[in-house]
Amino acid sequence: MPFALLKYALSREHPDDPHFRWKPDLKKTYDVIIIGAGGHGLAAAYHLAKDHGITNIAVLEKGWLAGGNTARNTTIVRANYLTPEGVAFYKESVELFRTLSNELDINVMYSERGHFTLAHTDAAMRTARWRAEVNKHMGVNSEVIDAAEVKRICPTMNVTDEARYPVLGALYHPPGAIARHDAVAWGYAKEAMKRGVEVHTQTEVKKILIENGRAIGVETNRGVIHAAKVMQAVAGSSSHVARMAGLKLPIKTIPLQACVSEPVKPILDQIVVSGSLHVYISQSARGEMVMGGATDAYGLYSSRSTLDFKESLMGHMLELFPFMGELRILRQWAGMADMTPDFSPVMGLTPVENYYIDAGWGTWGFKATPVCGKRMAECVATGRQPDLLKPFALSRFNTFDLVGEKGAASVGH
């Protein structure tokens, strides 16, 4: 190893292939166009190339690679949802995440921490019990534990009854994990591009071309390109892009704010979430406390910061973790979240033939990146809705068959 290093130190050649094999020019036609080069779009491109042998793909991105909500989430991965449909879906995602570093040949720093959903009321304890039973039935490791057990596993937490909302217990989900979000997207981009997929950034879709009720291509700021199939994966701008295809979505765009503290030595192993207090927190590999809360109180297309968010977040956070009183905030940001009426995503076929949608990812998109990519690729390749995605079809709103995940999907309730 030292000799190899020395050899490369003296050589003009870079030892590794470049991560991303960019192609400068757009072709006139592709088999598949994917709008949006975030984690989901790139994962779909990767699985189309690897599992289905479709490599003539263009992933079009208005901004830069994985610069939207893929870069703005708080990286939590878990499967402890409420509905059997949701649990089955996210369970497959957790399984894919576990081997993702090997699959993509990049270290996504997947780190299983254990995940608490704290309960401060009897109603929250009932929901925790409900989720634990559904989870266990579906083969997902979740358990309801009392406050003493919470304290034993996470000694830094304040579970005394001196808090305004004392901790009564928690839904404990040992497989809950965090990962390095950028690496996930870069890994998918790298491996997709290695197989011939083209990723074009700074390429904005202006129009979706539809002929006789079927999508045939897109018009971009760099010209018209045709494709047999078009898929959109553009969290935050879903309504805008879908409107170009003549679709109206069950989505409100609402900002979700988050922040990190300055880095400190490891002190918090677990991921701690409280729906009642509207807070969640975990410590990243480099020591920053990663914190977030509920979505904003009203819809907005902006990533501005508000004092309200920090005030309510910190007030509750200090009750749970009094030691954080000395910590300073390092960075704050926001992403635009697609909120659906049932807190579940929208995936699969649309009324427009050959046009596929991946949207409605609200505050729960990152954890689904691998499974969504895999199953959306299957959907696009076969033109059929995979079984796992059937409950999440856009058509569920026409049949009033919603997948209510409000009790498990976010802390904003």
Next chain:
Amino acid sequence: MKILNCPLNGPRNISEFVWGGEMKAMPDPATATDAQWTEYLFLEDNTAGEITEWWLHAPTNYWFIARRNTITDEILETMTYDAFLARQQANASGEAEPAAKPATGGTETGATSA
């Protein structure tokens, strides 16, 4: 702190209010088709730009109308529902200026473009 000007209670901290979402016309429940009812219940314009929306002042349980820009987060004006209806009627009858001014508050900017 962001201030919302309630037509009933005057300027208050926006944390006292609950967002009711973008305004949409309700179809007649007796005659509406399933598709129309689905659209009314679930589908959203989700406009980026100026919208007319519902707000609730929670402590007084008072619903009213606001116009807001969803890109700049600027509240353009607030008005009672009656004032909103009067303006709609005035616009429908072809008048250039709205017949009813907002009950209280709001800026005058863009008041003719509702």
